[in-house]
Amino acid sequence: MKHRRYSQGAEVTENGVSFRTWATNKKSVSVVVLNSDRQPIRELPLTLDQESYYTVEDPQAKAGMLYQYRLDGQPLPDPASRFQPYGVHGPSQIVDSTGFAWSDQGWKPPALAELVIYELHVGTFTREGSFRSIIDHFDHLLRLGVNTIELMPIGDFPGDRNWGYDGVEIFAPCRAYGHPGDLRFFINEAHRAGLAVILDVVYNHLGPDGNYLGSYSKTYFNPKHHTPWGLAFNFDCSDCAPVRSFFLENPIYWREEFHFDGFRLDATQAIPDTSKKHIIQEITEEIQARGGLVICEDPRNERRIVLPRSSGGYGCDAVWADDFHHVVRTLMTGENEGYLGYFEGTPEQLLAAIREGWLFTGQLQKDGIPRGTRGIDIEPEHFVVCISNHDQVGNRAFGDRLHAIISPEAYRAASALCLLVPYTPMLFMGQEWACSSPFCYFTDHKPTLGGNIAKGRRKEFEQFSAFRDPEKREKIPDPQAEQTFQSSKLIWDEVAASQHQTVLRLYQDCIRFRQAKLTDRRRGVWQVELVSDQTLALRYSPPKSAEVLILVQLVPAKTTLDLNIPILRSSQAHPWKFSLSSNEPEYGGEQPGFCDPKKEAIFLIQPETILFVAHS
Incomplete structure (x- = not known):
């Protein structure tokens, strides 16, 4: 099948449409082509090819037609379907990937060290909840200063409302968000605007409804491995080659046919693979060879994920470093239940997380289990940090946002900190203006x-x-209630209100400062120290540009800082010049800290982040 691009699915060819699927222990496999009323037109038997896939070419089929496979008489959707117009249980649709006129041939995504990521959920980002409607807010994202959009999973799922982690058709863009052509248009327009787009993909499980892989072959799963969601996929048995190909080709498909710039791999700690080459490494190699990047979500603080392959690592571009979020949240809120119970929320822990990249580097946790590896020798761009993401908001009982449970001063201070640390910052939709909408957990099963x-x-x-x-x-x-979903939609009209504009202005200015003054964030360029009981100092000393001093206090405390402390001391030739405070009135503050040159001291009272630049 040299004219095919992928091992499975319906592909339009010069001779019609090539149907190909993988199934085991079946007496008969056929494809039923349907008309627009979903009535059968014809049925064609599939035959086993040399690679043990069932295949047939239909010279009469064309793009837009519907089809189903019939396995031993049972009609099933194609697990490699490119579109499911009638839902995950309905017939699949033939899609011609060559019909879209791309205009992004000269597009170059931002380098890893330049990323400012904006995570969004397509269904709740706009009132319409579609791929195309995101385009209407590109101007907002560009003024904000982000350069990379991260879409939560879009593989089709049961019902019309879902976070995306219950997806079951991983090659089919969700019909609730639009047609595959709409997704291509959105990405093309994003590139035209200067925005990269990365996709959250899930290779540790499929959802509980509409997952037909087991009906095709039990070999898709390995009974020796288990995940929190059930059996793990079979990436490491002797007969796993078709399974590996299925999942390996998925990000390649999104990269090649939709021009996604990279991927976030969900919960990679739940992707067991004892093969000589882990499936994560193989995916990373294939995507990087095509110019894309790979970011992993993994709570283990495992350095191997981002270590170069020459050093025994997987060579992924970055990994989520959620310890930063957990320390910041526990420090500001005092919450200590659930997984936050592993964190004490002290300035010392915040110092360690910023210095190392994550907090746990092999220490025993409260349950007596060691967690983590060293990160201090890994360059900062390989760690993605945040103070808000879909998990940290949506997994709360009421989906309440961080700014709803802490003071405005604390929220502004934490926001500025997240944007000014040397690591790769990520925002979750709406946090930049302290939106009023929660982000709840919702389903439509x-x-x-x-x-x-x-x-x-x-x-x-x-x-x-x-x-x-x-x-x-x-x-x-109730996750099933329509209102739970509707209440999670962003209310864009509120952005213009003064109380939201002030927060937005802080985000814009901090991102602008980062991109202008903090371009060199390599290890060795910066240092971080605790300079009072509640205050951290982060100092950048790049060899070719002005020094920057950032002071951070996340809780109220009357603090006097001696400017003769080594990390705070400036040179006579280049004294510190105030640049920004998160408590300035233009950001909604009322009582910013101040510097008294005569007393050689800085005074803080409220939670605050202050920036100084060495005066040339």
């Missing part, structure tokens, strides 16, 4: 499954002291 999920979610919160009372748990929003 069949009633029985959806009801069980809602009950299970409420039961999970029994471990938290605020929800020990069953009546309080009943107040947790």
Whole structure:
């Protein structure tokens, strides 16, 4: 099948349409081509080829037609479908990937060290909840200063509302967001505007409804491995080659046919693979060879993920470093339940997380299990940090945002810190203007499954002291309710209000400062120290540009800082010049800290982040 690009799926060829799928232990495999009313037109038997795939070419089929495979008489959607116009249980549709006129041939994405990532959920980012409607807000994103959009998973899922992690058709853009052509148009326009687009992909499980892989072959799964969601995929048995190809080709497909600039791999700690070459490494090699990047979500603080392959690593471009978020949150809120119970929320822990890249580097946790590896010798761009993302907001009972549970001063200080540390910053949609919308957990499953999920979610919160009372748990929003989804949509009209504009201005100015003054963030260029009980100093000393001093205090404390402390001391030739405070009135503040040159001291009272630049 030399004219095919991928091992599975329906592909338009010069001779019609090539159908190809992988199945085991079947007596008969055929494809049923349907008309627009979903009525059968013809049925063609598939035959085994030399690579043990079932295949047939239909000279009469063309793009736009519907089809189903029939395995031993059972009609099923194609697990490699390119589009599911009638949902994940319905027929698949033939899509011609060559029909779109791309105009991004000269596009060059930002370098890894330049990334400022903006995570968004397509369905709730706009009122319309579509790929195309995102384009209407490119101007906002460009004025904000971000240069990379990260889409939460878009592989089609059951129902019309989902975070995307219940996806079951990983090659098919979700029909609720638009047609594959709409996705191509969105990415083409993003590149035209100067925005890169990366995609969150899930290779550790498929959702509980509409997952037909097992109907094609039980070999898709390895009973020796388990994940929090059930059996793991079979990446390491002797007969795993078709499974590896299926998942390896998925990001290649998104890269080649949709021009995604890179990928975020979900929960890579739950992708077991004992092969000589881990599937994560193989995916990374293939994507990087095509000019894309790979970012992993992995809570293990495992340096191997980003170490070069020459040093025994997977060679991924970056990894989420959530310890930064956890320390910041516990420090500001005092929360210490669930996974936050592993964090003490002290300035010393914040210092360690900033210095190392993550907090845990092999220490024993409270459960007696060691966690983490050293990160201090890994360049900062390989760590992605945030104070908000879909998990940290949506996994809360009411989806409440960080700014809703801490003071405005603390939120501004933490926001500025996140944007000015040497690591790769990521924002979650709406945080830049302290939006009023929560981001709740929502689904649209069949009633029985959806009801069980809602009950299970409420039961999970029994471990938290605020929800020990069953009546309080009943107040947790029902994931299945339409209103839960609707309430999570951003309200763009509120951006113009003064209380939101001030926060937005802080984000814009901090990103602008980062891109102009903090271009050299290599290890050895900066140092960070605790200079009072509650205050950290982060100093950049690049060899070819002005020094920068950042002071951070995330909780209220009357603090006097002696400017003769070595990390705070400036030279006589280049004294510090005030540049920005998160508590300035233009950002919504009222009581910014100040520097008294005569007393050679800086005074802080409120949570605050202050920037100084060495005067030339």
